[in-house]
Amino acid sequence: MAAVYDKLVPSPTPETQPYWDGLNQGRLRLQRCADCGKIRHYPRPVCDACWSMNTDWVDAAGTGTVHSWTIAHYAFHPGLKGDLPYILLTVDLPEGVRMNAQARGVEASALRVGLPVVVRFERVKNDLTLPVFEADFCRVS
Amino acid sequence: MPLREAGAVTGVGETQYLRGTDRTALSFQLEASLAAIRDAGLKPTDIDGLIPYGHGAVAEDFITNFGIEDLRFSATTPMGGASAVAAIQCALAVIQAGICKHVLLSLGRIGYSGGRIGTRVQQMPQFKVIGEFEMPLGAIAPAQLYAPMVRRHMELYGTTSRQLAEIAVTTRYHASLQTNATMRTPITIEDHQSSRMISDPLRLLDCSLESDGGAAVVISAPDRARDMAKRPVMVMGVAEGHPDSPSAITQRPDLTTLGLAKAAPKAFAMAGVDRADIDVAEVYDCFTYIVMCQLEDLGFCKKGEGGPFVQDGALGLHGRLPVNTHGGLLSQAHMAGMNHIVELVRQLRGEAAAQVSNAEVGLVTGYGDMGDGAIAIMRRA
Incomplete structure (x- = not known):
């Protein structure tokens, strides 16, 4: 953990706070419509399937497959210069939504x-945990 | 009532495009506006409607500087790089409603000398969702947010970086024929392939410029347009389209389809023309890939066939579809597509620096905010 965390940080709202709280607890939580059950990401006030504003949260399986990716070679924020190059994955979750996170321990050529991946949690500062993805060697064929 | 031919472009104006200035964005926006009004043969006080680009001058600035006494309409069309073309639809609607006779669309920016894109997007309200969920993970600038769309297209359809290079090379050649373009030295496909990687697979020469300057357009009621200084250019069809999951590309069902795919069929139907009728196309080019993807969404080729479509100089002045004849955002200047409207009008008037011979019908597109799209089809009158 760096002494001073100098990257961009999220500004959670009451609607999104449970997601970030979940990461701090080592859980990937997704918002679910409490009426029709549709899972949505990113968190938001209204279900686009039934327009209900009642929500609850479910724990995701934590697995996924790569949908697309990019490899950042230029830092658009000074705090990221030391991390170059880094891989950003777009991942399909079995719950039917996607998420974006950096890869860990994955070669660009792979x-x-x-590609099957599994979520891990990195505590980057006291009150902030970010998700990352590693190759899921249990499922790599 | 459909908006077909509900308005005509009667004036266009640009400042000198620069990479480096001490001036304000407002002064560029007003200078370009005065040039467009002069081009139309109007006085600034003839303007009765304003649709400025979303991040810049407001109606009060124009009233104060131009002495407009009876402004009847002002609005913005907040669609990022699609704003300028979407404003054409808005202008036609207020003209047809009888509210305005002469609507001014304008933009001024100090994109090179002011805050750069990686900083600007963090402050835009339409980016607040990814500001919370993607930027903290290192996906900050458009190049990083769009690159997964490009990668997905490559993986699904076999599209190559060399095909994207064709767009950069052709666009730069068109810029080399201009007097008012900031990047005029021709490049080769090898230059593109050896340019540094920004966000794989996007290289430096896949990315548009950051520029200082201004551009503006006057749209007038058809009954007024006949008596103006220049030959009017009629707007035949216009539409805007918003993609699925507009505020987060990550969640978009199909990463390779943009909002333009919804707008294009409406605009072509309104105009009563087909793709084969288009003599010249000014296609929003924040990145090379975005041009290719829009050519698919416009229906010039099937989804996935954009790579082969742009090969072998197809987008050149004498190619099957001349595209971005002014050098675009990639090589002329990044004026958020207002310069694309200016160029289409010049092509259809027959006064372009790199003129497509006998251009009668053309189109212009806008693309912005991670997928919003807009299109206008025009003809010389």
Whole structure:
């Protein structure tokens, strides 16, 4: 953990706070419509399927497959200069939504659509945990 | 009532495009506006409607500087790089409603000398969702947010970086024929391939410029347009389209389809023309890939066939579809697509620096805010 965390940080709202609280507890939580059950991401006030404003939260399986990716070679924020190059994955979750996170321990040459990955949690400062993805060697064929 | 031919572009104006200035964005916006009004043969006080680009001058600035006494309409069309073309639809609607006779669309920016894109997007309200969920993970600038769309297209369809390079090379050649373009030295495909990687697979020469300057357009009621200084250019069809999951590309069902795919069929139907009728196309080019993807969404080729479509100089002045004849955002200047409207009008008037011979019908697109789209189809009158 760096002494001073100098990267961009989220500003959670009451609607999104449970997601960030979940990460701090080592859980990937997704918002679910409490009426029709549709899971949505990113968190927001209204279900686009039934327009209900009643929500609850479920724990995701934590697994996924690569949908697409990019490899950042230029830092658009000074706090990221030391991290270059880093891999940003777009991941399909089995719950039917996607998420974006950096890869850990994945070679660029191994990247492909459909690559199985599993979520891990990195505590970057006292009150902030970020998700990352590692290759899921249990499922890599 | 459909908006077909509900308005005509009667004036266009630009400042000198620069990379480096001490001036304000407001002064560029007003200078370009005065140039467009002069081009139309109007006085600034003839303007009765304003649709300025969303991040810049407001109606009060124009009233104060131009002495407009009876402004009847002002609005913005907040769609990022699609704003300028979406404003054409808005202008036609207020003209047809009888509210305005002469609507001014304008933009001024100090994109090179002021805050750069990686900083600007953090402050835009339409980026607040990814500001919370993606920027803290290191996905900050458009190049990083769009690159997964490009990668997905490559993985699904076999699109290559060399095909994207064709767009950069052709666009730069068009810029080399201009007097008012900031990047005029021709490049090769090898130059593109050896330019540094920004966000794989996007290289430096896949990315648009950051520029200082201004551009503006006057749209007039058809009954007024006939008596203006220049030959009017009629707007035949216009539409805007918003993509699925507009505020987060990550969640978009199909990463390779943009809002333009919804707008284009409406605009072509309104105009009563087909793709084969288009003599010249000014296609929003924040990145090379965005041009290719829009050509698919416009229907010039099937989804996935954009790579082969742009090969072999197809987008050149003498190619099958001349595209971005002014050098675009990639090589002329980043004026958020207002310069694309200016260029289409010049092509259809026959006064462009790199003129497509006998251009009668053309189109212009806008793209912005991670997928919003807009299109206008025009003809010389």
